[in-house]
Amino acid sequence: MTSIINNNLPIGFFDSGVGGLSVLARFKKVLPAENIIYFGDTIHLPYGNKSREELISYAGNIINFLSEKGVKAVIIACNTSSAQAYDYIKDNYNFPIYPIIQCCAKQVAESGINRVGIFATEATVKSKKYSSELLKYNPNIQVKEMASKNWVGIVERTDENLDENIKNIKNEIREMLDFHPDKIILGCTHYPYLMDEFIKYAPKEIFVDPAEIFVEYIKQDLKNKGLISDNKSDKSREQFYVSANPKEFVRNAKIFYDIDSLPELV
Ligand code: DGL
DSSP states (O other): OOOSOOTTSOEEEEESSSTTHHHHHHHHHHOTTOOEEEEEOGGGOOGGGSOHHHHHHHHHHHHHHHHHTTOSEEEEOOHHHHHHTHHHHTTSOSSOEEEHHHHHHHHHHTSSOSEEEEEEOHHHHHHTHHHHHHHHHOTTOEEEEEEOSSHHHHHHTOOTTHHHHHHHHHHHHHHHHTTOOSEEEEOSTTGGGGHHHHTTTSOGGGEEOTHHHHHHHHHHHHHHTTOSOOOOSSOOOEEEEESSOHHHHHHHHTTTOOOOSOOEEO
16 A cells, blocks of 8 residues: 655556557656556456446556555546546545546636537446536536447457448547537547547547646646656656456557557456
8 A cells, every 4th residue: 555655656547458558658758757557457348338336346446456556646547437436436545546537627628619529438428427527617518428339349459340330430420520519529548549540530630639638737736746756867667567468458559559568467
């Protein structure tokens, strides 16, 4: 258990799989000196079809694991867990926990947009967390949340109807465009992996990967709390853990992260 928090401890990240690496990659750009511990909960993939109770239990177990490794903060690099589990576990720890949806909502809501589309997992859409968080900061914003069809399975290559579901992305983007959104938020950390598909059907500028806003928020908050590492070099220690399929994790990570040794299976 992390008993005394100090700025030179590592930061924990978690997601159901490789999705959170799209956040980690951005994080390393703004805070390259931070040591990190990443947990991919691949045995429970996908999170999007799990119940709230299951998601609370996964999040609690992973944060306990990271806490035992001695982290100074945990980044929930997963929209589904932020939407369904964060509220229930947030007060259980003596270090900061950063949920992606809640940390980005203010900036998105106040960015001058009126109509926002959200693609997310079924569990995230069911929670209506994006809508409620955005409406908190901008009561006039119009939000359309859409659960996408197995995009996580495409990225993790667990999808049995891969070709059909890749083809279907076109219809899903078109349906969203019918809402005339000013911006479309990629409300699942796996979705930036599919950007090359998305931009076949809509201009790149319309898509928002909230990871960029998220890491800036975390950087500022760590600064305010005196938790930025003293390490001045741009080399840092990285440890990866998965709950299943380490080889597949490394293979699927490639677009965002080159992991040179196999993650430890726990
Ligand atoms: N990448 C996660 C998210 O941001 C979870 C996706 C899943 O496993 O369904 O929601």
